[in-house]
Amino acid sequence: MKPRKPTLSVAKQKSASPPAGPGFETNILRLVKGAHESSAIKSGQVDAILDPVSGRAILLPDAQAALLERKARFRSLIELASDGFWEQDEHYRFVLHNGVAIGNEPSKKESILGKTLWELPFSNSHEIDWPTYQRQLEWRAVFRDMEFQYLDSAGQLRIISLSGEPFFDLQAQFKGYRGITRDITAHKLAVTAAPESDRFARLTLDGLAAQVCVLDASGVIITANNAWRAFAASRDGMGIGTGVTEGGNYLTACGQTLGHDQVDAIAMVAGIRQVINGERQLFRYEYFTAGAARWFMATVTHLNEASVARAIVSYEDITDIKRTEQLLRLEYDVTRILVNANNTSVALKAVMRAIGETQQWDCGRYFRLDPAAEVFYLDESWSVPAPAVLQFLQKSRGAVSHPRAGLMGRVCESGQPLWVVNGTQDARASQIALTHETGLDGAFIFPVVAESQVIGVLAFASRIVREPDERLLQTVKHIGEQLGQFFHRQRAENILRQSEVRFRRLTELSSDWIWEQDRDFRFTKVAGDIRNTGHVLGQFLWDPSAQVVLAESAWIQLKSQLAERWSFCDFEYAVMHKDGRLGYYYISGEPVYDETGAFIGYCGTGLDITQRKRAEIVSRDIE
Structure with missing residues (x-):
C-alpha cells in the first residue's frame, strides 16, 4: 500500500525542518516510487514529505540534502572498510570500479569494464568453481570473500577478496551486483608462511643438543624439543625434574625432587619463578647430580609477558667441561705440591692424596723400582680411613713384584698407564694378581718416568x-713425568749437597780457613782459625788496617787477576802480628757467579805457612 502524500495548508515553510529519524531514507524512496510520484516531485508539485518517525513534514530540499549526506557517509564507510568498490550490470559485467585493482592492469582500470569476473585472467582461475558461482548469481545470492590471484605490473603476486550483493530498481527489477574489494596479499602470505615458520622453529629447537622446554605462567611445559623428551623418558636420575614433558608442571616436578638434588631443585624453582614473574631476565644455575655423576648448566630466559609462554628452560650437559677443569686443577695442584716440597716422602703422600680425593679412589701406593735387585717394593701409600682398605695396605707392606711380571710389569715395559675395570673379567690379569697388586675391584696404574726410564x-x-677414563689416564701420565722429574731433581740435589759436604770437609782438612768476597772484593765471610790473619771482614785485603805486608808489584798483579775474574792459587802475603813479628799465609780463590751468569764475588781457602816460612828464613840465615 502506497504511503499517503501529505496535505499541506502552507505551500512553503520557511523554517528548517527537524532532522530525519531512522528509516527516513527508505520512506523517501517509497514516496517517490512510481512515475506519478516522480513526476510530481520533478514538476514541483510536492513541496514536502512526511517523516514517519516524527510525523512532521520536511521540506523536499532538506530531505534531498539528507539523502545525499547519507550516501556520502555510506561511501566513506565503504572506503574505510575496504580497498575498493565496484558495480556490475544485470549481465554481471563491470560498469564501475574504484580502488584496488581487479586484475593485472592497475593503470587501466577501464580494462575490466564490460567484462565478467570469469573473463579476467586470474592466475587461480582453474581453482575456482565458476559454475557454482554463476548459479549463486542467478539465484541473486550474496557472495563473500571470493579470492582471486594475479601478478601485478611489477611481477609481484597479488591476492584480492571480492564480496557482493544484488541490487534492484524501484520496480524491484534486478539491476546487477555491487560489492567491495579487499587486498589480502599480506595476510595470505603471512598465513602461508606461518606453518613454514613453525616448522623451521621446531626443526631448530629439535636440532639443539641441550634439553629445552617452554613454560607458561604456572610452570606447565607448553612445548619441548626432542632432547628434552629423551631426557624426560630416560628416568635414570639424570637431573632435576626428570620425567616431565609437555602438559606437565615442571615446577611441581622440581618440588618433588628428594635426596642429594633437593637443595639444587629448591634453588631452581626459586629462580624459575623469578624469571616467570619478570623479576629477572636471566637465571643460570650450575649443579651436580649424584645419581648419574654428571654436571648440568641450567639457563632460564624470560619471555614477553604478553605471550602465553613466559620462560625458556634449557639444560646443557657440561660434564666434559667440568671434567676437563677438574683434571687441569689436579695437574696444577700436583705442580704446586712438587714446587714447594723438599722431601720425596712428603711430596709422594701429598700427590697421592690429591689424586685419590679429587678422583674418588680409595687408596694409592707407590712402588719404587730397585734396578740392582730388579724388584718393585712398596715405598709410600695413602688411603681413605676405611678398615678394609687400611687392612689391605698393611698386608701390602713388604710385598715385592718383578718388573716384568703382572700389571706393574706391563706398565713398566710399555711405559703407558693401564686401566683395570674388573679383575675377574680382565684377561690381562688373574684375580690373584689383581688382589695382590690392587687389592680391590677396580684400579689404574701409571709409570713414574725420569730421563725416559721407569723408576x-x-x-x-x-x-x-x-669404567675406563682415558682423560684421567692422560693426566696421570703427565703427573708421572712430573714426579719423575721431581725425584731426579731431588736425587741430583742430594748428590750435590753430599758433594758439597765432602768438599767442605776436605777443604777444612787441607786449609786453615775458608773465605768469601762480594763483587767489590770485600771479605764477607771468614771461617776457621783466623786468630793471626788480621781483621778483614768488610775490608779489602789491601786495606791498611789489615796490616798486610806486600810489595806494590804483587798488589798490582793480584788486583789485575781479580778484575779479569781469574782463579788464583797460593797467593803469598805477610801480616804484621801484635808481637811485631811477621806471619805468612797462602790464599787461593775462584770467581763465583749466580744462576744468570752474573759475577757476585770470590770464594776460597787460606793456609797459615808462618812456621814453614820462619824455618826457611832461619835456614837461609844459617847458610
Whole structure:
C-alpha cells in the first residue's frame, strides 16, 4: 500500500525542518516510487514529505540534502572498510570500479569494464568453481570473500577478496551486483608462511643438543624439543625434574625432587619463578647430580609477558667441561705440591692424596723400582680411613713384584698407564694378581718416568668398578713425568749437597780457613782459625788496617787477576802480628757467579805457612 502524500495548508515553510529519524531514507524512496510520484516531485508539485518517525513534514530540499549526506557517509564507510568498490550490470559485467585493482592492469582500470569476473585472467582461475558461482548469481545470492590471484605490473603476486550483493530498481527489477574489494596479499602470505615458520622453529629447537622446554605462567611445559623428551623418558636420575614433558608442571616436578638434588631443585624453582614473574631476565644455575655423576648448566630466559609462554628452560650437559677443569686443577695442584716440597716422602703422600680425593679412589701406593735387585717394593701409600682398605695396605707392606711380571710389569715395559675395570673379567690379569697388586675391584696404574726410564709405578684402587677414563689416564701420565722429574731433581740435589759436604770437609782438612768476597772484593765471610790473619771482614785485603805486608808489584798483579775474574792459587802475603813479628799465609780463590751468569764475588781457602816460612828464613840465615 502506497504511503499517503501529505496535505499541506502552507505551500512553503520557511523554517528548517527537524532532522530525519531512522528509516527516513527508505520512506523517501517509497514516496517517490512510481512515475506519478516522480513526476510530481520533478514538476514541483510536492513541496514536502512526511517523516514517519516524527510525523512532521520536511521540506523536499532538506530531505534531498539528507539523502545525499547519507550516501556520502555510506561511501566513506565503504572506503574505510575496504580497498575498493565496484558495480556490475544485470549481465554481471563491470560498469564501475574504484580502488584496488581487479586484475593485472592497475593503470587501466577501464580494462575490466564490460567484462565478467570469469573473463579476467586470474592466475587461480582453474581453482575456482565458476559454475557454482554463476548459479549463486542467478539465484541473486550474496557472495563473500571470493579470492582471486594475479601478478601485478611489477611481477609481484597479488591476492584480492571480492564480496557482493544484488541490487534492484524501484520496480524491484534486478539491476546487477555491487560489492567491495579487499587486498589480502599480506595476510595470505603471512598465513602461508606461518606453518613454514613453525616448522623451521621446531626443526631448530629439535636440532639443539641441550634439553629445552617452554613454560607458561604456572610452570606447565607448553612445548619441548626432542632432547628434552629423551631426557624426560630416560628416568635414570639424570637431573632435576626428570620425567616431565609437555602438559606437565615442571615446577611441581622440581618440588618433588628428594635426596642429594633437593637443595639444587629448591634453588631452581626459586629462580624459575623469578624469571616467570619478570623479576629477572636471566637465571643460570650450575649443579651436580649424584645419581648419574654428571654436571648440568641450567639457563632460564624470560619471555614477553604478553605471550602465553613466559620462560625458556634449557639444560646443557657440561660434564666434559667440568671434567676437563677438574683434571687441569689436579695437574696444577700436583705442580704446586712438587714446587714447594723438599722431601720425596712428603711430596709422594701429598700427590697421592690429591689424586685419590679429587678422583674418588680409595687408596694409592707407590712402588719404587730397585734396578740392582730388579724388584718393585712398596715405598709410600695413602688411603681413605676405611678398615678394609687400611687392612689391605698393611698386608701390602713388604710385598715385592718383578718388573716384568703382572700389571706393574706391563706398565713398566710399555711405559703407558693401564686401566683395570674388573679383575675377574680382565684377561690381562688373574684375580690373584689383581688382589695382590690392587687389592680391590677396580684400579689404574701409571709409570713414574725420569730421563725416559721407569723408576717406579703408582697404583690406585677402588672398592667399586670404574669404567675406563682415558682423560684421567692422560693426566696421570703427565703427573708421572712430573714426579719423575721431581725425584731426579731431588736425587741430583742430594748428590750435590753430599758433594758439597765432602768438599767442605776436605777443604777444612787441607786449609786453615775458608773465605768469601762480594763483587767489590770485600771479605764477607771468614771461617776457621783466623786468630793471626788480621781483621778483614768488610775490608779489602789491601786495606791498611789489615796490616798486610806486600810489595806494590804483587798488589798490582793480584788486583789485575781479580778484575779479569781469574782463579788464583797460593797467593803469598805477610801480616804484621801484635808481637811485631811477621806471619805468612797462602790464599787461593775462584770467581763465583749466580744462576744468570752474573759475577757476585770470590770464594776460597787460606793456609797459615808462618812456621814453614820462619824455618826457611832461619835456614837461609844459617847458610
